[in-house]
Amino acid sequence: MAAPPSPQPRVMVLPFPAQGHVMPLMELSHRLVDHGFEVDFVNTDFNHDRVLKAMAAETGATATGIHMVSFPDGMGPDGDRTNIAMLSNGLPAAMLGPLEEMIRSKKIKWVIADVAMSWVLELAVTAGVRVGLFSTFSAAILALRLHVPKLIEDGILDECGAVTRNETIQLSSKMPPIDAAEIPWARMGSSPDRLRVFMKKVLKTNPAISLAATVICNTFEEIESGALDLVPNALPVGPLEAPLASSSSAAGQFWPEDATCLAWLDAQTRGSVIYVAFGSFTVLNAAHFKELADGLELSGRSFLWAVRPNFTDGVVGEGWLDAFQRRVEGKGLVVGWAPQQRVLAHPSVACFVSHCGWNSTMEGLRHGVPFLCWPYFADQFCNQSYVCNVWGTGVKLLADERGVVTKEEIKNKVEQLLSDKKIKARVAMWKQAACASIADGGSSHVNLLKLVNLLRKQ
Template sequence: MVAPPQPHAMVLPFPAQGHVIPLMELSHRLVEHGFKIDFVNTEFNNERILKSLEDKGTIPEGIHMLSIPDGLDPADDHTDIGKLVGGLSAAMFSPLEEMIRIKKIKWMIADVSMSWALELTNTVGVRIALFSTYSASVFALRMKLPKLIEDGVIDESGNVKRHEMIQLMPPIDSTEIPWVSLGSTQERRRVNIRNVLKTNRLMALPEAIICNTFREVESEALAVLPNALPVGPLVAPMSRPTGHFWPEDQTCLTWLDTQAPSSVIYVAFGSSTVFDTTRFQELANGLALSGWPFVWVVRPNFTKEIEEEWFKQFKHSVDGKGLVVSWAPQQRVLSHPSVACFMTHCGWNSTMEGLLHGVPFLCCPYFADQFCNQSYVCNVWKTGLKLCANEQGVVTKEEIRNKVAQLLGDEDTKARAVMWKNKAYASIKEGESSHENLLKLVNLLREV
């Protein structure tokens, strides 16, 4: 009797850290179910990932790392998401078509931010499941965007015409619509909105919407997405390579071992947030002013304006009380008993990780879906507090000190964080909702 061929799928993330990590973890899960995965990064990001893995090990058998040019010139800033978006489909579409034909790929899992890839269904007949790297709520908001334009809340260039609360779960202000806040210029907002409207017309093509969430935490949003498969939280085991762009500094774990239980503020703003001098210095001084120990992730491109001598003096002044690292093993930090709270940009991955580890949040969103995630944390789940900026858009050191004191003295918020931790862990257990949805996905991808 001839054994059936090994199931084979291609995975296509948007070229940003917060998109690669959950899709890499989903790929690991599929490999555990017997799949062979072709994981397609841009050449720039593929090189970064392989370099960061040098210290940690190699991608396990079953995941084949492939790469395609992103359309930018070598001298361009490949981390500029706004610049990337415009030319990705033109640069990647034909090479993907060729790859699919040569490898005889029957199934692709495409990042929702690469929804233009749905056209491949028509050109090469590949079946596609979309993966939402943001919440089910933001996906539902995406589908509602034409109605918001029709109703005059925003226009087709992403300009806010009516200042009002969008009554979704969670409710958000019209100025915080992700594709509006993502654009730093009017032209970029226009491109963002145009891309969403164009690819929304393809949303009948995916055979499933895979969501890094779970039923209990987003029941209302999931109810309006009929073909959603919530399989989250997609959180990797501590030892598993996850596609990070920077090497992780493990020294913070040893440092955390020396701190008292529930005493450390963990501060990390993801891979895309950028602070100017004023914001950076207020954050630094606010952490020192709080009086609590802290681990602060300052990645290489977090700020371009800070004076090295000033920062060197700051680190010296907090030596023993605070630790600054360039990139951290976030899950291991969040699960450490010394960590008391998580100061975050509220990216969806970080939000799911904080929720899974039962850590209260201090929220400081930067752009895109992060305002919606903050609304979930502060207004719906009630597991954290918002750090409010002043009229100049700066979160002051006094605001940081006051909110740290308020959060760490609030036993009700801590209790709710533990409750959601228990619900998150329950959802991924065998026989429970996210685990069952993963099995449904596995069976779907085995169809030929």
């Protein structure tokens, strides 16, 4: 009698509950399913409901092999989940018990957890599970985080995380230079009390990062070799993306994608469209919002602008955006949430006005699109430094003395960016390098196979 087939290896995947964290871990999950794994993908109840609503209009959004599960996040129905510090603080108490119970009941041997959820390493002891961490940020940011004790020792930061001496920090010649005033925690809009809590958490969890079986990074060796050298057990497998022909990544979206913009792009001239998107957290005030709109119109170019719900602070004025859309009809298109990877891959797109979140940065690099950089908070300033100072694939949008990025600045920088042949050449070079890294035999492809082999050691 033939032996029964071996069960497929099972992995739990645990992202921090924010859009920019869920998406790359969903894409990694699809790669694991491609290699025969079953994945239990854990959202919070709140985000699980959002994902299901976003998927309602999609077909085939979840691949066979990915099981969507959820647990409470410790906040009430009206809790402010944009308050990252408050959300983070409640997650361990709310989730550790249910996660351990699920691990035991399903006999899960591996958990891949977001670095921001590194408290899950406690389960390595209590539940006997092996833990790999996943960085949704650049390797440079992870290296900078691990370097915090030295920054305190050198007097650049005090023990509460406040910047006491502003100077340029560059841990390696291959890493982006960044002003101390623009390190991620200094740019999160945090109060001194929140900053102190965050710094305490960093200092507590930093040693745990080196205890992980591996640290998976959504990057590739050719662009971050200097930073990767400073991260223990780093395994770069990026750029992580869903196949362009697939809608499977929609399983991780918090808002429904408006795919009608793709047909609109089909009707535009090659290399003519400005694509504008600021991710899931950025909030522009009325002055910035209107200047951006006026700058796009002033440029005289076609544009596709993703304006998600709550993108502005609510004081732009009733009907203003509708009136703007009527005025630019035929030249510009405004959508709520775009299928960004497919947009960036479209031949009509000329450049990307971006907040420089790491996912957007990797996607733009992968598809050979130059950047107009407008960072908002956290690691985005470091990513801007990569784009402008290291890779040379974009330019900065600069605010005036009032702190406003004017319509004239937007128009002028669009013209500068699209007329710069050196930027165009570097964009093409890095696109080629990114594509080579994930092709068979490329550095990230080889590392993905290493990860697969590691996870098979049940």
